[in-house]
Amino acid sequence: MDFDYSPKTKALQGRLTAFMEEHIYPNESRYWAEIEANTKAGKRWTPLTLIEELKPKARDAGLWNLFLPESGRGAGLTNQEYAPLAEIMGRTPWASEVFNCSAPDTGNMEVLERYGTEEHKKQWLEPLLEGKIRSAFAMTEPEVASSDATNICARIERQGDEYVINGRKWWTSGAGDPRCKIMIFMGKTDPDAPRHQQQSMILVPTDTPGVKVLRPLPVFGYDDAPHGHMEVLFENVRVPASNMLLGEGRGFEIAQGRLGPGRIHHCMRLIGLAERSLELMCKRASSRVAFGKPVSAQTVTQERIAEARCKIDQARLLTLKAAWMMDVAGNKAAKAEIAMIKVVAPNMAAQVIDWAIQAHGGGGVSEDFPLAYFYTAARTLRLADGPDEVHRNAIAKMELGRHAA
Structure with missing residues (x-):
């Protein structure tokens, strides 16, 4: 049994470790100082200059989009090859965004890559992979125990060429970021279908009328601005039927x-x-x-x-x-x-x-x-x-x- 990492992984480990030592660890104090300065200036929910400065450096160093094992769009790494790299990024909680490898964007990009149409990929996946926009995943609800996802009661109802969405979500991480342009929303399309075929997932642009970010939810006193974990209300939100992912009942x-x-x-x-x-x-x-x-x-x-x-x-x-x-x-x-x-x-x-x-x-x-x-x-x-x-x-x-x- 071989417990060694591949030569490809070792090379990336070395480059990533060097980047962390040069650019991430020395800037940890600056990260918090910038958040404090934004707060005092009334701009708490503002993208951090530090991270935006570091992203091009990471891209130039070939340390960009290291996930997506099934895609030719990223670094082409397997999960096993990516694991020790994610570990290095994880040593500082905010570092993964610098490499465009942070949640929930990574998961949302994987969804779009695997289940999105070519139009979905062009409109949303490509700018996400380029780091131009951010995204959110709206699944958990305050009214029900969402650890059992069959409890989810938000509705997605077909009306002609559109779907109408109603529901309240919380712990929608990333929805506080002004760069968040797209959400993946999970809701019920057919309450009478078999238990695991009632739910669907659909793409909801954040600027759609009826989408209201109600409040940030602090975690042990930290609100994680400008990322944020938000409570979001969806009231009669209308999106094109083409925004449905994979098909009804496949959530x-x-x-x-x-x-x-x-x-x-x-x-x-x-x-x-x-x-x-x-x-x-x-x-x-x-x-x-x-x-x-x-x-x-x-x-x-x-x-x-x-x-x-x-x-x-x-x-x-x-x-x-x-x-x-x-x-x-x-x-x-x-x-x-x-x-x-x-x-x-x-x-x-x-x-x-x-x-x-x-x-x-x-x-x-x-x-x-x-x-x-x-x-x-x-x-x-x-x-x-x-x-x-x-x-x-x-x-x-x-x-x-x-x-x-």
Whole structure:
């Protein structure tokens, strides 16, 4: 069994690491300073100059659109080849946008690539791939437990050559960005159809009359401007019938094609976040003295460092296995591995970051260090793209099925 990365991956790892060291880590303070300045100027929901300056540099370095394994439009990498690159980007939560590899755009681009018409691709996919616009995915609803997507009650109704859309969505990430020009909306087209054929997905331009962004939803106090996680109201929104993706009743089919890669991308980035947190923990513990010796010499700290190392490496191996399964057998065949890593990675990252916060003392929960923000990202991903409980149930059912009489 070969655990080594391909020469192609190693070369990209080197270039990506060099880019992060030259352009990303030195600018982390500037990122937050620019957000603060925009807030004071009343321009909080404004694209950041820093990121817009770095995008051409990433493109010139050949570090652009590294995902889309099935497409000739990106770097042509497999999921297994992309995994260690996403890990490097994940070491700083905002870095992936610099490389046009950030959620929800990556998932939406994959949907358009796989299920969109040529017109959809020309109108929306191409500007997304060029980084000229951004997008959002409107699925979760405040009225129902959307972890069971059959509960979704927003309506998509055919009227002649148009569809009329009504519903309220929340946690629509990216809808706060003024560059967000297109949403993929999931809703019910036929309440009387079989359970998994009631839902459909349709393209909704954000400037369509009746689309109203109601409010940003802060996550542990962070609103993630200018990206934002928004509550959005759709009132009698009319779009052409040609905006329907794949056909009525095929929303679940599209969702599985979209969420599999999306889930594993999140896990890849989380491993990078945990790795960075462990590094910060080791450096802080080695430089601080408590009770007559460095914090790193305290047995409890050593236990946590060792356990963090084990947990990170275990999660990385499971992620790589899931990525490999997706490449060789397809997303459907890899559903158990995807579900397992979606449980393992956020829990692992939250625990490692928590230990790193503890090693930093009071500084760990302040904004002098990035760990408090890191924690919000890791903890939130125990809910995003399906909560732990749903994935555990799915894993258990598959395991029980293996041993059924």
